[in-house]
Amino acid sequence: MEGQNGSTDTLDIKTAIQIAKILAAAPDERIPMILDVFSKAEVDIDGLDELAEWRALNKQTALIDTDAFVKELTKGRERTDGEYRIKVPEFNQFCNAKGVSARYARKHLFDSGLLRSSTDNGKTNYTCPVQDTESKKTERCVCIIANN
Template identity: 50%
Template sequence: MDKESIDIKTAIQIAKIVVTVPEERMPIIWDIFKQAGLDIGGIDEMAEWKALTKQAFLIDTEKFIAGITAGLEPVSGEYRILVSDFNEYCTKQKLSARCVRKHLAELEAIRTVKSGGKVDYTCTVYEAEKNATFRRYVCIYSDWRERIKGGGAD
């Protein structure tokens, strides 16, 4: 069954299921829909958004950025944290690295890049002084406090 063959009544029933099912059971529901041949667009984005919404409340932005940038010097107006180091720090804080990056991007505290219509929360940086290599970084603006929408940290 593809999306064109679903009638409005079926679509409404699917929407009711998606809205009422507890989040922890959603992977089961998505699996059932997939096995039935239903490809419901936006499922990954919805799951990511729900996770971000939950985790955003757990993130003390000021404390997080102070911790991850401790001992670093800004380069060209930003703190550059290797993606692997950023991910490791998030894991130690019991946070999803992707959700933290998205949270910081929404606050405009990190540099983002648009590629193929999607926002990438990490940047490729050319390092001439390090044998001319390209590495992926999370780039936190050194003036992130001023950039945060609303003018202040959490």
């Protein structure tokens, strides 16, 4: 946690437990409001934004028929080295049109064994740097592993 003057403060265990209880009991739709209150009180707790996002995104599981999603996403595309390479903005636009978070969709596809990942500083990244064969530029792509 970072204080007003840039100094690093730590929460005592009692306060941390109270915050955890508040978050655990809160309905998902209230998490952003709770995080806003903590922010206004200048209590910045690393990971809470991600927690709120993942809680909301996990509700989308039922929205994705994985096979249909992948089939539609890869329809008419060429495979390269056994995978479909979709540029990140294009993947994001596809997901947006489907009403699904692109971040959640990438994680879901990875968890389903259908997505190649890369590692950046020890952290799993659900996109991969790919060099365009014509322009020779490297772009980040969502790489869907072809099953057939």
